[in-house]
Amino acid sequence: MAFISTGYDPSKPMEGRITDIGPRHFEEFYPPVIKKNKGQWAYHEICEAGILMHKAKGGDEVYTVRCGGARLISVTLLREVCDIADKYCGGYVRWTTRNNVEFMVDTLAKAKELKADLNSRKFAGGSFKFPVGGTGAGITNIVHTQGWVHCHTPATDASGTVKVAMDELFEHFTKMDLPAPVRVSMACCLNMCGAVHCSDIAILGYHRKPPIIDNKVLDNICEIPLAVAACPTGAIRPTKTEHEGKTVNTVAIKQDRCMFCGNCYTMCPALPLSDKEGDGLVIMAGGKISNRISRPKFSKVVVAFIPNEPPRWPTLAKVLRQIVTAYAAEANKYERLGDWAERIGWERFFEKTGLEFTSHLIDDFRDPAYYTWRQTTQFKW
Amino acid sequence: MAKHQTPLLDQLESGPWPSFVSDIKQHAEFRHANEGKVEYQIPVDVCDDLLGALELSYVDGETHWKHGGIVGVFGYGGGVIGRYSDSPEKFPGVAHFHTIRINQPAGKYYTTKYLRQLADLWDFRGSGLMNLHGATGDLVCLGTTTPQLEEIFYTLTHDFNTDLGGSGGNLRTPADCLGQSRCEFACYDTQDLCHTLTNDYQDELHRPAFPYKFKFKFDGCPNGCVASIARSDFSVIGTWKDEIKVDQDAVKGYVKGDFKPNAGAHDNPKWGKFDIVKEVIDLCPTKCMSYDGALKINNKECTRCMHCINTMPRALHIGDERGASLFVGAKAPILDGAQMGSLLVPFVPVESPYDEIKEVIEKLWDWWMEEGKNRERIGELIKRQGFPKMLEVTGIKADARHVLEPRSNPYIFWKEEDVPGGWQRDINVYRKKHAL
Numbered sequence: 001m002a003f004i005s006t007g008y009d010p011s012k013p014m015e016g017r018i019t020d021i022g023p024r025h026f027e028e029f030y031p032p033v034i035k036k037n038k039g040q041w042a043y044h045e046i047c048e049a050g051i052l053m054h055k056a057k058g059g060d061e062v063y064t065v066r067c068g069g070a071r072l073i074s075v076t077l078l079r080e081v082c083d084i085a086d087k088y089c090g091g092y093v094r095w096t097t098r099n100n101v102e103f104m105v106d107t108l109a110k111a112k113e114l115k116a117d118l119n120s121r122k123f124a125g126g127s128f129k130f131p132v133g134g135t136g137a138g139i140t141n142i143v144h145t146q147g148w149v150h151c152h153t154p155a156t157d158a159s160g161t162v163k164v165a166m167d168e169l170f171e172h173f174t175k176m177d178l179p180a181p182v183r184v185s186m187a188c189c190l191n192m193c194g195a196v197h198c199s200d201i202a203i204l205g206y207h208r209k210p211p212i213i214d215n216k217v218l219d220n221i222c223e224i225p226l227a228v229a230a231c232p233t234g235a236i237r238p239t240k241t242e243h244e245g246k247t248v249n250t251v252a253i254k255q256d257r258c259m260f261c262g263n264c265y266t267m268c269p270a271l272p273l274s275d276k277e278g279d280g281l282v283i284m285a286g287g288k289i290s291n292r293i294s295r296p297k298f299s300k301v302v303v304a305f306i307p308n309e310p311p312r313w314p315t316l317a318k319v320l321r322q323i324v325t326a327y328a329a330e331a332n333k334y335e336r337l338g339d340w341a342e343r344i345g346w347e348r349f350f351e352k353t354g355l356e357f358t359s360h361l362i363d364d365f366r367d368p369a370y371y372t373w374r375q376t377t378q379f380k381w
Numbered sequence: 382m383a384k385h386q387t388p389l390l391d392q393l394e395s396g397p398w399p400s401f402v403s404d405i406k407q408h409a410e411f412r413h414a415n416e417g418k419v420e421y422q423i424p425v426d427v428c429d430d431l432l433g434a435l436e437l438s439y440v441d442g443e444t445h446w447k448h449g450g451i452v453g454v455f456g457y458g459g460g461v462i463g464r465y466s467d468s469p470e471k472f473p474g475v476a477h478f479h480t481i482r483i484n485q486p487a488g489k490y491y492t493t494k495y496l497r498q499l500a501d502l503w504d505f506r507g508s509g510l511m512n513l514h515g516a517t518g519d520l521v522c523l524g525t526t527t528p529q530l531e532e533i534f535y536t537l538t539h540d541f542n543t544d545l546g547g548s549g550g551n552l553r554t555p556a557d558c559l560g561q562s563r564c565e566f567a568c569y570d571t572q573d574l575c576h577t578l579t580n581d582y583q584d585e586l587h588r589p590a591f592p593y594k595f596k597f598k599f600d601g602c603p604n605g606c607v608a609s610i611a612r613s614d615f616s617v618i619g620t621w622k623d624e625i626k627v628d629q630d631a632v633k634g635y636v637k638g639d640f641k642p643n644a645g646a647h648d649n650p651k652w653g654k655f656d657i658v659k660e661v662i663d664l665c666p667t668k669c670m671s672y673d674g675a676l677k678i679n680n681k682e683c684t685r686c687m688h689c690i691n692t693m694p695r696a697l698h699i700g701d702e703r704g705a706s707l708f709v710g711a712k713a714p715i716l717d718g719a720q721m722g723s724l725l726v727p728f729v730p731v732e733s734p735y736d737e738i739k740e741v742i743e744k745l746w747d748w749w750m751e752e753g754k755n756r757e758r759i760g761e762l763i764k765r766q767g768f769p770k771m772l773e774v775t776g777i778k779a780d781a782r783h784v785l786e787p788r789s790n791p792y793i794f795w796k797e798e799d800v801p802g803g804w805q806r807d808i809n810v811y812r813k814k815h816a817l
Contacts, residue, residue: 003528004420006535013455013531018538020583023484026562026572029491034562041565043694046645054563062563070401072523074408074428075500075509082493082500093496095489095513097558097607123403125394136646145516148438149431150464150480150523152446157438159401160393167396177649190714194516197719198611229755232716261715263756269448276442289611291603293666293688296610298719310439311389333652334643334664334688368718 031092031104033062049176050132051111063111064102067118067130068141068166068173071099072149072159077129080121084130088114098141098183100134136176139169139324144186145193147205153262154188155205155279156308161316162186165203168317169324179331179340182324183288190261200337201323202284202299203316209278210258211271215241219249222268230267233257259365281306283319286338286349294339300346302353304360319355326352345380383409384426385433389440405432408509419505423474423526427508430474431524434466452479452527454534458589460545461530477526478508481533482519482546484579484586487572488559489514498541506533516612517596518556519546545587547594550756552585555597558607560619565694566687567601568619568703569731575599577735578742591746592753602699603687609708609722614759615742616708616722617731621700624680625689631696632657632676643692661689704730707741709771710760720760725771727782741775748774767794 009015027035037056044054052064069077081101085093088110094102103118105111118130134140142165145151147158165184172178185196188205196202218224228236228251235257241250251271264271283306287299302323306315323337330352331340341349350357363369383406393402409428412421424430434445450463462480469476483499499520503509508524515521525533537543546554555578558564560571578597579586585595598609601619609616634640635655642655662670669682670689676696678689690697707729708722729737749759752766763771772779797804 001421001424004422004532006532006539008531008535010531016539017456019456019544020587021538021542021544022580022583023576024486024495024541024543026487026490026576029486029488029495030562031490034490039561039567039570041561041563043565044644045641045694048645049648054565064563069399070404071512071514072401072404073511073513074404074411075503075511076408076411077404078496078500078511078513082496085493091493093491093493094559095491097489097518097556099513101513123394123400124407125391125400125403127394127400127403128397129399131397131399136648137643143516146512148435148444148446150446150478152444152448152464154444157435160390160439163393163396163398163400166398170397173398175649176647181646187713193713195608195612195711195713195719197713198608198721226755263716265448272448274443279442287611289605289608291605291686292691293664293686296605296721298721308442310442311392333647333660334692365718 029092029094031062031090033060033104033106036060037062046135046176047108047111049138049174050115050135051108052135053108061106063105063108065105065111065114065118065132066096066100066102066134067132068100068134069130070159070163071141071144080129084114084118088117096134096141098134098143100141101130131170131174133174137178137180138174138176139172139178139182139184141173142166142184142186142203143194143196145188147188151188153191153265153274155207155274156188156281157310158186158188158205160311161203161281161313164313164317165320168320172324178324178328179333180336182327182337184320191266196284197298198287198289198296199299200285200288201320202287204282204284205279206282206305207260207262207273207275207279208305209273209275210235210253210255210260211262211264211273213250213253214270214272215243215248215250218251218268218270222270224249224251227251227264227268227271230263232261232263233259236264276308280308281313281316283316283323285323286341288336288338290336293334294336294342297338299338300341301361302349302355304358322353322355326354347380383432384429385436387432387436390432390436402432405510412504412509417504421504422506422529422532423508423524425474427474427478427524428510430472431478431508431510434468434472434475437468437471446478450479452530454530454545457545457587459548459551459587462548475524478524479527479530481507481522481525481530482515482517482548482554483522483537484544484546484554485514485518485520485556487557487575487579488562489518490559490562495541502533502536502541506536515546517546517553519554544583547586549589550591550593551587551589551595552582552591553594553596554586555579555599556607557599558601560599560601564601566604566619566690566699568621568699569601569705571599571601571617571619573733574617574731574735574738577733578739581739585746590750592749593756593758595746595749595759603685604691609711611711611721613711613722614709615745616711617705617738618708619703619731620685620706620728621703622728623700623702625678625683625700626698627676627678628696628698629675632672632693635693635696640693640695644694661692664688704728705738707738709745710758710763712758712760717761717764720758720764722760723763723768724783725775725777727780741777744775745771769794
């Protein structure tokens, strides 16, 4: 494995250096039908699950075949995507915000042929490579974070929990049989690189044990004032302690004030939180982004904790099934999960889903908490 | 024969949803076979060791990546995330496993030629594993070693005409919905705005000068497919001011059942035949519509929720006086709770070179860079100093549209200049009238 240089010379880093050029211009990548009709689209229709048709004012039609997939992909799979796009789509392809792949063709017949081709491709392990779906009133792909695959602060894995969730909910990916779209998101700690806080269903990794203080190294690898300032509840203070016969600078943590956010660990590697028994999942529900009918809203915590149960997280799968089944049976057409919960009342939501309401679900974090308590005689038995 | 036994991960190969484990395994085999005789610049068994390390996390219930690691390319403060294994002796192939964020093209359209170039580069100098795409929008390349970073950057900039994305306390890679390129709802050209601002603010993107991260996202309409109101510090959402355009013949077509309602988004037979009163008129949140053989809309009362347009896209179209609303301050819960973007500018025309939008952005940045604490998002600064302060620094006049309702406490922070006679008073003058 000999090192092969591009010509870059580390002793003269500025020589021939190109910087600040930004991304490639999007127009270079538009398929011809997109370039021609940009801004001139008249309407669209979903022909069947996974196939969309967009009609231009001038009469052109573009048929889009949407397929799901893992966000974490190899270039082997990426090359297969390219082979498919070369064969059917003149060498163009795009991705959606929710990690779906979209192939565009010019007739419904070609779209159906492509759908059949995509659905026929499977991995050696048996799963689909490119399942077609993710449109309309169903469950599309999950946006998520890195988890144990690549992150230093996760409370769970992302790719694994997403695989389990999508296996469980797969029938709703390939059909459009729900009252409205259900957007599922996953973040492996509450840094929420994926910002899941406005999702119909959010799967969130959470720690439950305060940091362990590594007194041996803390003063050498951390700026103590930064670690102290990082704590949103003021639970950390500077102190000195005896370590192996020496007095060392360190921090003390008021453990009953810790909300397990991990912000101190982000600032100070000597304060790790992760723990097999402590870490697990929070399930939130009822958020949305769209302004359709009702305003965007935050997801609410409906299950305070599910233990990490790798590799198949059976309790997670069961809870997701409970929520989606009750929603599918009870909600009105066009009604998002949160709108349904608000219409029937959250007390009824717990009854219908069979989820247990516990004291952990009553907000006690700062001022907004008060506005979530009930100040009316109106409630349901 | 696999290098590491992975009995737990193997259980993620079953089930219908695409298995990332199967994919990594197929790529591990591809690297070992090396039919293309690639002179791999990082260990050939990087994928095997990633699976081994991940299996260990599945056993231990904890991550095996060390905290942080500051690496990057010369002159940039972002775009590369350093990552090191805490068990390099067991998994030498992922001892270094740094991420490179590549700025994606607006709208996420690609040619296969470009993707194949990227795939070849990432095979040669990296693990061959990627995210399409990262949560912020980048093309994410997972797993390479420190000596490769400058080489990859050189190839990206010299041969691919492509730059890195953002990370750390800087402008993060902006992202957009596909907008007018393939959607009739888009009220402005999201791709052009996204691309223009990405290029105009390259310095802010590559060289951290902010208290913390700052994200731009661009949604073409209130449907919000790129989730800007939840996921970006500065959110641009397309809207319009005039009337929804109605094609009454097409409305009749929906009523008669000639066209699929809701653009065909429901395939469950339990919903039955389309009922325009039940499904559109009665669900309108402002009750500004009626139907008596013709559809009537009182546009003055419409709040542009788009339900009627989404339900009958052949018949109803967005108005012609188009622009965007600007929202500020969305963020995930850490630290002080989750926030959505709050409306700052109800309407702005969105026309190149976008000076009106840039003026708002730059005033916000000046304020935040002056007043923001370390790792304080702009949404938290707005909460700390108050929404009226944001109006003051941006020179925007208060408007009833800024709030859902007026305040229910009278604790107004009056300024001295607001009150006749000012605040400097003489206690002796007061005491002449009011004995103690």
